[in-house]
Amino acid sequence: ETTLHLQGDASVVGVGQVATYAWTVKQPAGSNAVFVPSAAFPNPTLTVAAVGVYEVCLQVGDSLGALSELACETVLVVGGVDVTVTLTWTTPNAPLTPDPGQPAGADLDLHVAQPLPATTTQVDLDCDGAPDPWFLLPHDAYWGNVSPSWGLPDAAPLYGPSLDADTGSPVETFTWTVPDGLSKSKQSFPIAVHYWQDYGYGPALASVDVYVAGVLAYSVSKVKLNPLDLWTVATLNWPNSLSTSGVPTEVLTPCNQTGAPCAPGATGALWQASGVPCVAPCVVPASTGTPQLWKGPSAKGVCGL
DSSP states (O other), X not given: OEEEEOOOTTOOOSSSSOXXXXXXXXXXXXXXXOEXXXXXXXXXXXXXXXXXXXXXXXEEEOTTSOBOOOEEEEEEEOTTXXXXXXXXXXXXXXXXXXXXXXXXXXXXXXXXXXXXXXXXXXXXXXXXXXXXXXXXXXXXXXTTOSSOOBOOTTSOSOBOOEEEOOSSSSEEEEEEXXXXXXXXXXXXXXXXXXXXXXXXXXXXXXXXXXXXXXXXXXXXXXXXXXXXXXXXXEEEEESOTTTSTTOOOOSEEEOEEESOTTSTTOOOEESOSSSEEEEESOXXXXXXXXXXXXXXXXXXXXXXX
C-alpha cells in the first residue's frame, strides 16, 4: 500500500475564503481507494493498493457558491511488478469544458504485444518489412484483450499481463509480473500507440513511460499523432540490465524512422539509430478484426475511408 498526502488548503477563490473542497479520483480497475477523513476535507489522504495511474482532482468553491475549474494531477503507483508501461495524452483542440454528453478529448490506445511465432502471416502495418502483432489475439494486449494469457515455450505455462484501458481518463497502463522462466532466453516485446478516435478534435500529443523493476527506463513525450496513426514506440528487451543482475542487454530499443516507409514508392525505413518517431498513417482494424493499412486521404480527408 502507498498513502498519498493531498494538500488543498493553499487554494484561492475569487470571492473571500474557500468555502468548500471537493476531491475526486479516477483510479485503476479493481481499486476502491477513498479519501480520509472525507473528500470534503482540505488535506485528505488516499491510501492506494492497486498498481496503475491515479488522477486526483480538486474543485473548490467560494462563499457565494461559485466553483473553480478542476485542478488535476496524475500519480503512478508502480508497486512490486516487473514492468509498467503508461500512455498519457492531451488533445490541444478539445475544449476545457466540453458540452454535456460529449467526449472530453481524443481516444488513444496502448498496445503491448508478445513476440509473434515465426510462422505468422500477419499483416505488416508499419511497413518495416515484418509482420506486426497489433489487434491480433492473443498476442496483443490492448482494449480488446486486457488480460491476455501469454505462453512461451521457455516460460511458465501461462502468465498474465494486465492492461487498464478506457477508464474515461487520458491514461492507459500496462502492468506485468514476468515469470522466472522468461529470463532463460531473450525476447523482445513491441509497444505501440494507436489513435483510435478523435471525435473531431484533430491531432493529439502522446507520451509513453516504461518502468522496469520500479525504475523509469524510458520516457518519450508529446509525440504528435493524427487520427488513425499507429506509433511504434519501442521493443522491451527481456531479460535486460534492470531486470536481471549481470545482463548487459539494453532495456528498450526505440523505433526511429527516416522518410515515410508507408508512402507509395518511399525509400524510408524504420528501426533506425536516429530519426523521427515511427508513425504509420491510417491504420484501422477491418470489419473481420484483421488489421489493414489504408493509404492516402480521401475527399473527406479521412485516410481513404
